[in-house]
Amino acid sequence: MLKQTEGSKAVAEAIALCRPEVICAYPISPQTHIVEALGEMVKSGELTPCEFINVESEFAAMSVAIGSSAAGARSYTATASQGLLFMVEAVYNASGLGLPIVMTVANRAIGAPINIWNDHSDSLSQRDSGWMQLFAETNQEAVDLHIQAFRLAEELSMPIMVCMDGFILTHAFERVDIPSQEQVDAYLPPFDPRQVLDPKEPMSIGAMVGPEAFMEVKYLAHAKQMQALELIPQLSAEFKQTFGRDSGGLVRTYRAEDAETMIVAMGSVLGTIKDVVDDMREQGHKIGVLGIVSYRPFPLKEVRAALVNCKRFLVLEKSLAVGMGGIVATDVRMAVTGTGLKGYTAIAGLGGRTISKASLQNLFLQAEQEHLEPVTFVDLDWDAVNKQLERERLNRRSGPIAENILHDKGMLSAAKFG
Amino acid sequence: MSFQPVKFYQTGTFTVGNRLLAPDERSEQANPQRSNSINSGHRACQGCGEALGARYAIDAAMAESNGQLIAVNATGCLEVFSTPYPESSWQLPWIHSLFGNAPAVATGVAAAMKVKGRKEVRVVAQGGDGSTTDIGFGCLSGMFERNDDVLYICYDNQAYMNTGVQRSSATPPAARTATTMPVGPEPGNVFGQGKNLPEIAMAHGISYVATATVADLRDLEYKVRRAMGIRGARYIHLFVPCPLGWGTASHDTIRMARLAKESGMFPVFEAEHGEVTGVLKIRHKVAIEEYLKPQKRFAHLFGKHAHPEMVERLQAIADRNIRKYGLLDEGSN
Structure with a gap:
């Protein structure tokens, strides 16, 4: 059903349609509206059976989800920024144990200095945690990715973060198509865990593992993500069949045919980038866009295929590898190894710094003329x-x-x- | 508060022989059908108080829940010695996640059981004093405050034994640990304010809080069964001597636990909704020296460079416990 709604509210409705059994809630901006809406649905009886637990920290939120998921309940939480960092030990534990928890990350900068606004530093800091990470471009995609995320997580028995830009998406009101319960039920079967704590069949989960088996366990986490590279496009195609729209997948290109300059990015900034590219296309520039939906697993093959025919590419990212440059850019450069392509990195929008069309157009023109430094800080106040x-x-x-x-x-x- | 009338003392001990008790009063360990929840073959040290305590506590909880029990374990000795890959001693569903999150994981397990309508399945969480009084303290307090349906058992051996005997907030004053060495004018651990976790648990107003020692295993079984008969958050603080960390003989574990109780150093009581409802009285009061002297961790208090003033301060702590909890029958001793 089409409705004009807030991003967080839309995501909460999507989560509810996925029939979560345990939801852990701890407030941190900008994800708070999501768990607030879910809390209301559980308390009113609209979402049942479901246990909504107000925990005392994000570390507890993830830990409760670990317990409930290991006991066979579909488990969900949401976090951002400092909250994600506070739960990191449990984040790694959830993936190490192979528990298919779904978590929304309302992407927000990490302090100090404390800052509540959007960039991608938080979830990207968990790049190697073993969690999958999907980035939504719009609120519609945020809704759709959450539904796909439960399916993906539970098929692989691995946890997943659905990342949506804080405030820019979470607090934006726009038209979103909320699917029906019948559609979601047809797409998402009940949770059938691979391992479960049950007195009927006692087992130990979380035993100490020494050098003799640790590497194999870690490799299997990698293997699961390699499987996800196959599964994500399948689930996206199946999603289209059930829900009638394209959503998800590994990467998406825009006006990439014959493009000599490609702009690579993740999340909501793709909307602004596409507007600028439209303008530049009208002016005759051969420029296109590659949006990365699946940051982990990182689709090396698809990124390479999307870039291999251009002359140069610019990775515009809302994150900074301090002491090095770009985080996403490093992965993109890995994907095009050996092609000889010119690659540039632009760091933009940290801590919610506005990314304007004018700045982007200026940046893209410089990229086109290959006048950029390897790493550019967009709209940095040098004074x-x-x-x-x-x-x-x-x-x-x-x-x-x-x-x-x-x-x-x-x-x-x-x-x-x- | 006694769960059974003590009928007979074997010579020289306070042990009640099973043969002399009615079948329903016998220890769960005397039951050939006991669950053996933590089975033989684990890697605990000889004389480990924690292994003994866990065996009695979890078997009693299993008996009381008709085998419908899930255990959550914090990182620590109990976790490490019971599940060396690829083996596990646990005969019940068991999960270990992290050092500081056992109460929260247990909350999650309990929530899953509730949402699935499996009210018969009960949840116990367990950890050492490090995970309970220090690193997992926030999660424990949260679990208490929400009154989640979890029995939490703290096995208190008064230091971080698994990592090599470092001080925890449960380490007694003057005790030697790897991070409170017996050097300088005030050797050993500081005389701080302490962190009395049973009382902190009581301050949450939860339905049941109890302390116990491995010297009174029937009392422990009784308290576990009692706790299992109640819903909501419950807490048992079990005193478990550690031969390795304390520098005591393996065969003295139970004696050390008894001396801790008989000296007043470790008050044994139970409390409901924040109020003490019963104490295990001291039978034969002993001076604090009798408890301290067999322990190498207190060796610096005696001998050539003795610190009688520190022994006095420890005696004062024991005396205060005795007054506060009424551990002595009036007129006795």
Whole structure:
């Protein structure tokens, strides 16, 4: 059913349609509206049977989900940013144990400085955790990916994060098609666990494993993700059959035919990028887009196939590998190994910095002319950076960095003198 | 509070022989049909108090739940010695996740059982004093506060034994550990405020809190059965001497537990909804030295460079316990 709704509300409705049995909730912006909506559905009796547990931390949220999933219940939670980092030990544990938990990550920057706005630093920090990660471009896709995620996680018995941009998607009101219960039931069978804690058939889960078997367990996590590379397109195709629309898959291209310059990105920024590419196409530029839906597993083959015919590509990412450059860009470059393609990295939108069409067009033109540095920081305030660097050169006790920069930008003056 | 009238003391011990008890009063360990939940062949040290305590506690819980029990284990000695790959001692469904999350994992298991309508299946979570009083304390408090249907058992051997005897917040003052060495003017662990977890559990107002020692295994069985008869969050704090960490003889584990109780150092009581409802009285009060001296972890308090003032302070702690919990019958001793 089409409705005008908030992204978080739409995702909550999609989760409810997936008949979760245990939901763990801990508030952290910007995912809070999702668990709030689910909590209301459980309390009103609309979503039943389901246990909604208000836990005392994200570490507990993931731990409760580990217990409920291991006991055979379809388990869900949502988090973001600091919350994801707080639960990291349990995040790795869930994948190590092979528990098919589904978690929404409402992508948000990681502090310090504390910042509630969107970028991809949080889930990308869990790149190697053994969790699959799918990135939604729109709220419709966020809805659809969650339904596919339960199916994918449970078929492989591995956990999955569905990543949606904090605020930009979670708090945006737009038209979303919410499927019917019959459609979701037809697509998503009940959870049939591979391992379950049950007095009828006692087993030990989580035993200590030494060097004699540890590598095999870890390799199997990798093998599962390699299987996911096959499964994700299948599930996407099947989704189209049931629900009548394209959603998910490993990668998606836009106006890529004959493109000499390709822009690679993940998440909601793809919308802005496509608008800029439309404008540039009208002006005669041979430019196209590659959107990566599945960040883990990373579709090396599909990325290579999408880029191999262009002349140059630019990876625009909302994340930063400090001391190196791009995180997604590294993977993309790995995919095109040996092609001799020119590759550029642009770091943009950290901590919710606006990514404007004007800035993107300027960036893409420079990429087209191959005038870019290997790593570009889009719309970075160089004056502010250089002023702080100079301050540090002049004073041993140069003070707190973020506060200095805010001061330089005049944002503290009101607080200080007002 | 006693669960059985003590009928007979074997000479020189306080042990009640099974032969002298009515069948329904006998230990679950005397039952040939007992579940042997933690089976033989595990790698616990000789004289391990925790292995003994776990055996009695989990078998009693299994008996009380008619074998419908799932166990959640924190990282620690019990987890490591019971499940060396590819073997497991556990004869019941058992999961180990992390050091600090056993109470939350147990909450999840209980929620799954509830949502599936399997009310007969009960959940027990267990961990050592490190996971209970330190790293898993937040999760434990959350589980108590929500009153989740979990019995949590803390096996308290007063330090991080699995990692090589480092101090935990359950380590007593003056005790030697690898991180509180017996050097300097105040050797051993500091005289801090302590972290009395049974009392903290009581402060959550949960339906049942009890302490026990491996010197009174019938009392332990009784308390586990009692706890299993109640729904919601419950807590049992079990005192389990550690020969390795304490520097005591393997054959002295039960004696050490008894001396801890008889000296007043470890009060044995039970409480309902935050109020103490019964205590196990001291039978033959002993001076704190009698408890401390057999333990190498307190050796620096005696001998050539003795610290009688620290022994006095430990005696004062025991005396305070005796007053606070009424551990002595009036007029006795």
